[in-house]
Amino acid sequence: MSLPRFLDIEYCQTDDALFPTAIAWSLADGQMKAVVIAPDESWLPDDGDPGDTDIRYLMEQGVPLIELVRELHEDLPDQTVYVDGLDPDEVLVDLIFSAVGHEPPFEIAPISDLITGLDVESLEDRRHQLLIEEGLEPLLPENGVYALLLLAREEGYLDED
Numbered sequence: 001m002s003l004p005r006f007l008d009i010e011y012c013q014t015d016d017a018l019f020p021t022a023i024a025w026s027l028a029d030g031q032m033k034a035v036v037i038a039p040d041e042s043w044l045p046d047d048g049d050p051g052d053t054d055i056r057y058l059m060e061q062g063v064p065l066i067e068l069v070r071e072l073h074e075d076l077p078d079q080t081v082y083v084d085g086l087d088p089d090e091v092l093v094d095l096i097f098s099a100v101g102h103e104p105p106f107e108i109a110p111i112s113d114l115i116t117g118l119d120v121e122s123l124e125d126r127r128h129q130l131l132i133e134e135g136l137e138p139l140l141p142e143n144g145v146y147a148l149l150l151l152a153r154e155e156g157y158l159d160e161d
Contacts, residue, residue, distance in 0.1 A: 003030055004114055004157055005106075007081045008144030009092045012053040019043035020092045021058060023068070024141035026149060027075055030158060034142040038062030040099040065099050072096075076106040082152075084127060084144060085110030085120065111148055115155045127151055 007025040011018060024034035039058055044050065083089040090108050097104045111127075112120050128138070130150045136143035152158050 002028055004152055005076055005079050005081045006111075006145045006148040006152070007076075007083055007089065007093075007108070008141040008148070009083075009087060009089055010139060010141050011087065011092055012050055014045050014051050016047065017043060017045035017050070018088065018091065018095075020096060021053060021062075022141050023096075024145045025072070025076065025081065026145050030149060032142055032145050032149075033071070033075065034140075034145075035063040035068060036061050037068060037096070038064050040065060040095075042099070043095065065096060069097055069100050069102050073102075073105045079106040080109050080113075081106045082109055082111045082114050082148060084124070084148065085112060086124065111151065114157065115151065117155065123151070126154075 003026070005026050005028070007023070009020045010022040011020045019039050020037050021039070022034065022036050024032055026032050036058060039055065039062065044055065093104050093108060111123055115123060118126070127147045130147045131138050131143060134146070134150070136146065138144070149158065
């Protein structure tokens with residue numbers, strides 16, 4: 001059985017802009033990848049105010065969108081990828097792929113589609129509790145993916161190693 005795949009995206013949201021700033025996803029073997037995203041110019045706020053987001057850092061350190069899309073195509077082809085369901089993940093994935101003229105090679109589904117024995121509120125409470133127990137910063141996408149992996153393991157979707 002193939003392991004479920006998970007994804008988390010951090011983003012900037014202002015009055016006139018919404019765009020991804022970092023992304024993490026899990027692989028078939030349970031390992032993770034995480035990158036900072038170089039934004040497309042069209043995503044930047046018209047007023048030039050990105051709030052707390054350091055656009056210069058993203059431009060200098062971020063992975064170009066074409067490279068990110070290539071990697072996601074390689075890592076997640078024809079997969080259902082589970083997200084926490086709290087963020088506008090589908091919109092953010094569409095922004096990434098449409099910026100380079102591609103369609104996402106995977107489907108996004110909330111974690112509640114995978115773990116059906118708990119209601120959405122209980123899933124979020126447990127995910128949040130795992131972040132606290134592990135001492136993880138909730139705003140880092142790799143920590144979000146890790147918490148989803150731990151939750152899936154608790155619910156019997158991953159083997160205990």
